[in-house]
Amino acid sequence: MPDKSTLKLGFLGMGVVGQGVWKHIQRHGETLRSRLGVGLELYRAAVRDLSLKRLSDIPPSALTDDPESIVNDPEVDIVCELMGGTDRARELTLTAFRNGKTVVTANKALICDHGTELFEAARENGAHYLFEASVAGGIPVIKALREGLVANRFSHIFGILNGTSNYILTRMEREGLAYEDVLTEARNLGYVEADEALDLDGIDAAHKAAILAYLAHGRWISLDEMVVEGIRDITLHDIQAAHRLGCKIKLLAIISKDFDTNRIRAGVHPMLISTEEVVAGVDEVYNAVSITGDVAGNTVLIGRGAGQDATASAVISDIVDAVTSISNGVLESSLKLEAAFYERLSDGSTIAGLDEIQGSFYLRLSVDDKPGVLARVTEILSNAGISISTVDQASGEGKGVASLILTTHRSTEKAMAGAVADLKDEPSVLENPVLLRIFESID
Amino acid sequence: MPDKSTLKLGFLGMGVVGQGVWKHIQRHGETLRSRLGVGLELYRAAVRDLSLKRLSDIPPSALTDDPESIVNDPEVDIVCELMGGTDRARELTLTAFRNGKTVVTANKALICDHGTELFEAARENGAHYLFEASVAGGIPVIKALREGLVANRFSHIFGILNGTSNYILTRMEREGLAYEDVLTEARNLGYVEADEALDLDGIDAAHKAAILAYLAHGRWISLDEMVVEGIRDITLHDIQAAHRLGCKIKLLAIISKDFDTNRIRAGVHPMLISTEEVVAGVDEVYNAVSITGDVAGNTVLIGRGAGQDATASAVISDIVDAVTSISNGVLESSLKLEAAFYERLSDGSTIAGLDEIQGSFYLRLSVDDKPGVLARVTEILSNAGISISTVDQASGEGKGVASLILTTHRSTEKAMAGAVADLKDEPSVLENPVLLRIFESID
Numbered sequence: 001m002p003d004k005s006t007l008k009l010g011f012l013g014m015g016v017v018g019q020g021v022w023k024h025i026q027r028h029g030e031t032l033r034s035r036l037g038v039g040l041e042l043y044r045a046a047v048r049d050l051s052l053k054r055l056s057d058i059p060p061s062a063l064t065d066d067p068e069s070i071v072n073d074p075e076v077d078i079v080c081e082l083m084g085g086t087d088r089a090r091e092l093t094l095t096a097f098r099n100g101k102t103v104v105t106a107n108k109a110l111i112c113d114h115g116t117e118l119f120e121a122a123r124e125n126g127a128h129y130l131f132e133a134s135v136a137g138g139i140p141v142i143k144a145l146r147e148g149l150v151a152n153r154f155s156h157i158f159g160i161l162n163g164t165s166n167y168i169l170t171r172m173e174r175e176g177l178a179y180e181d182v183l184t185e186a187r188n189l190g191y192v193e194a195d196e197a198l199d200l201d202g203i204d205a206a207h208k209a210a211i212l213a214y215l216a217h218g219r220w221i222s223l224d225e226m227v228v229e230g231i232r233d234i235t236l237h238d239i240q241a242a243h244r245l246g247c248k249i250k251l252l253a254i255i256s257k258d259f260d261t262n263r264i265r266a267g268v269h270p271m272l273i274s275t276e277e278v279v280a281g282v283d284e285v286y287n288a289v290s291i292t293g294d295v296a297g298n299t300v301l302i303g304r305g306a307g308q309d310a311t312a313s314a315v316i317s318d319i320v321d322a323v324t325s326i327s328n329g330v331l332e333s334s335l336k337l338e339a340a341f342y343e344r345l346s347d348g349s350t351i352a353g354l355d356e357i358q359g360s361f362y363l364r365l366s367v368d369d370k371p372g373v374l375a376r377v378t379e380i381l382s383n384a385g386i387s388i389s390t391v392d393q394a395s396g397e398g399k400g401v402a403s404l405i406l407t408t409h410r411s412t413e414k415a416m417a418g419a420v421a422d423l424k425d426e427p428s429v430l431e432n433p434v435l436l437r438i439f440e441s442i443d
Numbered sequence: 444m445p446d447k448s449t450l451k452l453g454f455l456g457m458g459v460v461g462q463g464v465w466k467h468i469q470r471h472g473e474t475l476r477s478r479l480g481v482g483l484e485l486y487r488a489a490v491r492d493l494s495l496k497r498l499s500d501i502p503p504s505a506l507t508d509d510p511e512s513i514v515n516d517p518e519v520d521i522v523c524e525l526m527g528g529t530d531r532a533r534e535l536t537l538t539a540f541r542n543g544k545t546v547v548t549a550n551k552a553l554i555c556d557h558g559t560e561l562f563e564a565a566r567e568n569g570a571h572y573l574f575e576a577s578v579a580g581g582i583p584v585i586k587a588l589r590e591g592l593v594a595n596r597f598s599h600i601f602g603i604l605n606g607t608s609n610y611i612l613t614r615m616e617r618e619g620l621a622y623e624d625v626l627t628e629a630r631n632l633g634y635v636e637a638d639e640a641l642d643l644d645g646i647d648a649a650h651k652a653a654i655l656a657y658l659a660h661g662r663w664i665s666l667d668e669m670v671v672e673g674i675r676d677i678t679l680h681d682i683q684a685a686h687r688l689g690c691k692i693k694l695l696a697i698i699s700k701d702f703d704t705n706r707i708r709a710g711v712h713p714m715l716i717s718t719e720e721v722v723a724g725v726d727e728v729y730n731a732v733s734i735t736g737d738v739a740g741n742t743v744l745i746g747r748g749a750g751q752d753a754t755a756s757a758v759i760s761d762i763v764d765a766v767t768s769i770s771n772g773v774l775e776s777s778l779k780l781e782a783a784f785y786e787r788l789s790d791g792s793t794i795a796g797l798d799e800i801q802g803s804f805y806l807r808l809s810v811d812d813k814p815g816v817l818a819r820v821t822e823i824l825s826n827a828g829i830s831i832s833t834v835d836q837a838s839g840e841g842k843g844v845a846s847l848i849l850t851t852h853r854s855t856e857k858a859m860a861g862a863v864a865d866l867k868d869e870p871s872v873l874e875n876p877v878l879l880r881i882f883e884s885i886d
Contacts, residue, residue, distance in 0.1 A: 024594055024738050034787040035593065037780045132591070138739030140591020147590075148575070148583020150478065151467055151759035278745055281724050295467050296581030296756035299746035302721055303739065313739035316594035330771040337480045344477040 007038055007323055010076035010101075011045035012067050012092055013083030017106055017133070018045065019055045020312030021080060025319075026057050032316075036323050046070045046083075071096040078322050080315060081105040086113050093118060097125045102326065104318040106133035106311055108207040109198075115211075115220050123339055126332050128325060130318035135208040136161060136287045138310030139303035140317060145215045145291065152293025154216040156442050158254040161208040161268075163285035163305040164191045164199040165231045165251045169270075170283040173239050173248060179232070191285070201230035202251060202268040209253035212289070213266050217257055218345025225351045227267040227413065233434050234270055238364060241392060241405045242436075245362075247272035248280045252439060263352040272362050273439040278302075292442050354413040360389065360438040361408045361416050368428040369402035376428060377404060384419035386411045401430060407438065450481055450766055453519035453544075454488035455510050455535055456526030460549055460576070461488065462498045463755030464523060468762075469500050475759075479766050489513045489526075514539040521765050523758060524548040529556050536561060540568045545769065547761040549576035549754055551650040552641075558654075558663050566782055569775050571768060573761035578651040579604060579730045581753030582746035583760060588658045588734065595736025597659040599885050601697040604651040604711075606728035606748040607634045607642040608674045608694045612713075613726040616682050616691060622675070634728070644673035645694060645711040652696035655732070656709050660700055661788025668794045670710040670856065676877050677713055681807060684835060684848045685879075688805075690715035691723045695882060706795040715805050716882040721745075735885050797856040803832065803881040804851045804859050811871040812845035819871055820847060827862035829854045844873060850881065 009025070011018050025032065025040055033039045045058065046067035067083070070076055071092050079096045081103055083089055089110050094117075096103050103122070105111065111118065111131055122129040132142045136159075145154070160166050164186060171182040183200075186192050191199075198204040206228045213221045231251055242249050253268045273280045278300050282288040287305025292298050304310035325331045367373045378388060392405040408416075416435065423433045452468070454461050465485055468475065476482045488501065489510035497506075510526070513519055514535050522539045524546055526532055532553050537560075539546050546565070548554065554561065554574055565572040575585045579602070588597070603609050607629060614625040626643075629635050634642075641647040649671045656664045674694055685692050696711045716723045721743050725731040730748025735741050747753035768774045810816045821831060835848040851859070859878065866876050 020738075028594060028596075031784075031787060032593075035780065035784045037776070037783070138592075138736075139742055140587050143586060143591045144583050147764070148586045148760050149581075149756060150475075150763045151471060151756045153471075278721065278724055281721055293581075293756065295463075295752050295759070297747040297750075297753050299582055299744070301742070301744050303742035307740075309738050310740050313592060313594045313736065316738070317591050320593045321590070324777075328771065328773040328776060330773060333480070333771060334767075337478065340480070341474075341478045344474060 004077070004327070005038055006041045007077040007326065008041045008043035008075050009319070010043055010070040010073060010079050012070060012079060012081045012089070014045040014047045014054060014058065014063070015082065016308045017311045017315065018080070018082040019058070020308035021082070021315045022058055023055060024309070024312050024316060032320065036320060036327065038323060038327050040319065040323065043076060044070055044073070067092050068095070071101065072099060076101060077326065078319060079103045080319070081107055082315070086110045090114050090118070094121050097121045097127045100125055100127055102128040102130070102322045102331070104130045104315055104322060106131070106315060108134040108204070108211060112207040112210045112223070115214060123335050126335060128322050128331060128335065130322055131211065132318045133311050133314035135211050136289055136301070137303065137305040137307065138313040139287060139289065139301045139305065140314070141212070141289045141301050142215060143317070144299070144301060145212070149291060149293050149296055149299065152295045153259065154257065154291060154293055155259065156256045156292040157212055157216055157289065158252055159279060159289035160250055160282055160287050161205040161253045161289070161305065162199055162202070162251060163287055164193070165205070166283065166287070167191055167285045169231060169234070169239070169249055169251065172236060176236060178236060179234060200232050202228045205251060205253045205268045209255055209266055209268055212253070213255045213264065216255060217264055217349055218342040219264065219349060221264065221266045221351065225266070227269055229269040231270050237403060238434065238436065241364070242272045242362070244392070245272060245390070245407065247274055249436065250280060257349065262347065262349045263356060264349050265352040265357050269437055271437045271439045274441065277439070277441065298442065354417065357413040358410050359413070359440065360410055362436040362438055363406045363408070364434040365404040365423065365429050366431040367402050367404050368430065369400045373402070373428045374404065376426060377406070377423065380422045380426060381406070381408070381419050384415045384422070386415055386419055447520070447770070448481055449484045450520040450769065451484045451486035451518050452762070453486055453513040453516060453522050455513060455522060455524045455532070457488040457490045457497060457501065457506070458525065459751045460754045460758065461523065461525040462501070463751035464525070464758045465501055466498060467752070467755050467759060475763065479763060479770065481766060481770050483762065483766065486519060487513055487516065510535050511538070514544065515542060519544060520769065521762060522546045523762070524550055525758070529553045533557050533561070537564050540564045540570045543568055543570055545571040545573070545765045545774070547573045547758055547765060549574070549758060551577040551647070551654060555650040555653045555666070558657060566778050569778065571765050571774060571778065573765055574654065575761045576754050576757035578654050579732055579744070580746065580748040580750065581756040582730060582732065582744045582748065583757070584655070584732045584744050585658060586760070587742070587744060588655070592734060592736050592739055592742065595738045596702065597700065597734060597736055598702065599699045599735040600655055600659055600732065601695055602722060602732035603693055603725055603730050604648040604696045604732070604748065605642055605645070605694060606730055607636070608648070609726065609730070610634055610728045611674060612677070612682070612692055612694065615677070615679060619679060621679060622677060643675050645671045648694060648696045648711045652698055652709055652711055655696070656698045656707065659698060660707055660792055661785040662707065662792060664707065664709045664794065668709065670712055672712040674713050680846060681877065681879065684807070685715045685805070687835070688715060688833070688850065690717055692879065693723060700792065705790065705792045706799060707792050708795040708800050712880055714880045714882045717884065720882070720884065741885065797860065800856040801853050802856070802883065803853055805879040805881055806849045806851070807877040808847040808849070808866065808872050809874040810845050810847050811873065812843045816845070816871045817847065819869060820849070820866065823865045823869060824849070824851070824862050827858045827865070829858055829862055
């Protein structure tokens with residue numbers, strides 16, 4: 001393979017991202033050739049529906065509706081899996097590996113659900129599996145973690161990993177709009193995935209958090225092992241109350257590791273974060289990842305987390321790395337080293353239990369607007385061992401209902417979950433309590 | 444060389460950064476070995492004064508006061524040039540290259556003054572010259588530009604590249620302290636380089652800007668070809684006036700390229716930047732680099748720009764890359780490709796003249812507090828073709844002196860320089876005008 005003058009790309013899927021990759025490789029072909037010493041040929045693409053309209057740059061003769069013909073074609077050197085989904089994509093990726101092909105992907109759900117199997121299959125077959133585009137779109141965060149910050153151990157990684165929910169929260173805050181109104185707008189703009197739970201329930205961000213956790217700590221964390229909550233319960237009230245506390249509300253993914261106890265914590269949930277934090281200033285569809293290493297200190301990367309071009313930029317960066325390693329003939333040795341590296345990283349660390357995860361909380365309750373209720377609520381919290389930091393009571397939502405906003409001192413997730421269960425059972429608490437977490441500065 | 448099981452590091456200089464590198468390689472030795480497949484030996488270090496106290500990890504037997512003995516030692520595989528300066532460091536680096544050694548450096552002044560010669564010498568001798576640590580300390584910005592964002596052409600790069608001046612501006616703004624007072628404090632904290640002009644006159648940031656311009660556009664820009672201004676003239680008045688305009692003052696390096704005219708603009712100067720911009724929120728000693736690529740869009744990287752550990756993190760990342768390429772035996776081929784890549788990047792672009800560089804300006808004048816002066820000032824600006832956007836006149840600084848703060852609409856650097864010269868000649872203008880630039884959002 002090292003003596004090929006052109007490497008052939010086969011695409012699985014030619015949707016928004018695929019067409020972006022095609023377009024930019026066509027446009028930057030000569031620059032990439034001078035960078036790589038070999039050319040990249042836009043060879044073939046498998047699509048579901050041949051009749052759809054696509055970029056005019058893509059000749060119809062390059063299209064097929066048989067994806068097997070891509071992964072089984074001996075001419076194809078690198079497979080770009082941009083089709084999404086986890087079943088068919090998994091099978092095709094495994095077939096590509098069995099045929100010794102390197103696969104570049106943007107499919108975070110697939111990696112997250114089948115990472116162990118897929119990376120093992122890649123290694124067994126001497127193939128690379130590259131996934132820069134799967135986390136934070138155009139931001140080269142995977143390269144930063146693996147290479148730029150290679151000297152570091154990572155105690156804290158956190159960030160905004162889902163652009164859609166960040167867009168919704170930003171619009172609510174800036175325009176004073178209700179959640180439902182902004183969601184309708186985001187749907188109309190095509191910002192929300194077909195499976196809305198991915199964006200609104202924090203699942204997409206959790207997939208990305210799992211990938212970052214693997215890169216940092218060499219261990220796959222399943223979504224069941226994380227606290228994963230989305231933004232559906234957040235109201236303008238919360239955003240305004242956060243503002244009074246000097247904070248914004250952001251959907252944050254957090255991966256932290258205590259190197260003394262060897263325990264990892266990973267989670268995705270909306271949090272109050274001080275406006276003093278750089279990440280709090282990352283609005284609209286932008287993503288941000290803050291990485292605290294024991295050598296480099298704190299590094300923050302901010303950029304477009306999704307969209308045709310940003311994701312294409314990451315896919316092409318992976319293609320370039322793949323070509324470099326293929327044309328240098330060092331693929332096999334670098335795979336072996338990578339495996340050893342992840343093995344070493346995964347030092348038997350375990351997942352922290354809810355009784356170990358500490359933090360401060362924000363709690364909004366709709367309660368009967370009558371004497372004694374605050375006393376009852378504080379009693380429940382006190383019984384759970386939770387001490388209150390601030391109280392903000394606004395009566396007169398009308399009809400005998402008061403809104404009670406509490407913040408707590410540090411407590412465990414477990415104690416808080418118990419208190420919330422008790423609050424749900426309390427007759428004077430009228431709706432499900434809204435629980436948010438408060439971000440603690442890392443410095 | 445590929446069959447060596449250990450590669451030997453020789454250090455030139457064992458000051459703050461050198462000791463940081465030594466310490467962290469010692470601590471992370473096994474992790475790095477699993478990553479690299481070969482071990483790193485902390486072999487020898489040349490220092491100026493053998494009697495200085497150093498980390499106890501460094502055995503005195505590893506030290507020498509003869510740097511030639513490092514670069515000429517056939518045992519040394521990689522030289523870490525962390526001595527600073529440009530004369531002796533240049534000679535030693537060239538000798539290292541002639542002996543086929545890869546050199547890792549944090550020395551931005553050296554690269555900036557002798558980049559062409561040094562990179563050529565490296566290539567001629569089949570050696571690598573790596574310099575991640577030379578720009579923005581622990582932030583992996585060079586790797587991001589060269590690899591993570593390889594699919595992009597860069598229309599705009601800007602950022603905060605000097606931590607000391609950012610610290611001074613932050614303290615002035617937050618504490619309401621005068622420039623001289625903060626400078627004294629910064630000196631006491633050891634934040635200011637021995638040659639203070641590097642930090643205070645923008646020269647250090649300009650060195651880094653030149654390196655970023657080379658990486659983005661394959662062309663060395665000398666400091667003579669840039670507008671380089673520092674922070675010495677900035678007073679609390681300016682910071683407060685900027686605040687009233689919704690801005691902060693930051694020392695920004697800017698590298699932009701117009702791909703239609705093939706003209707590059709590079710400069711370093713204090714600027715008013717809207718507090719809405721993420722980079723405006725980067726305070727204290729932190730650095731930030733904002734990169735706008737035609738594919739990835741806007742990416743911002745923020746982190747520690749200096750200090751022992753942050754710089755050591757970058758040096759170690761380069762060492763890891765060097766070892767990977769040496770132990771894979773691909774050094775020569777990757778050097779050839781790199782040369783071809785930079786050659787292609789440097790597409791005959793030229794430097795924009797002052798008559799082409801457009802922007803808006805902020806101008807603070809101390810003037811006679813008497814009728815007709817504002818009319819005289821606006822006439823001078825109008826004669827230079829500059830139109831005024833806002834005027835803020837505060838009389839009563841005492842003793843017949845008024846402070847006049849103007850902002851302008853877009854104009855050229857050349858027109859503004861002419862107007863400033865005329866204002867200096869104007870008898871009712873009592874001190875040298877203070878000219879700042881206003882940052883224009885890139886979106």
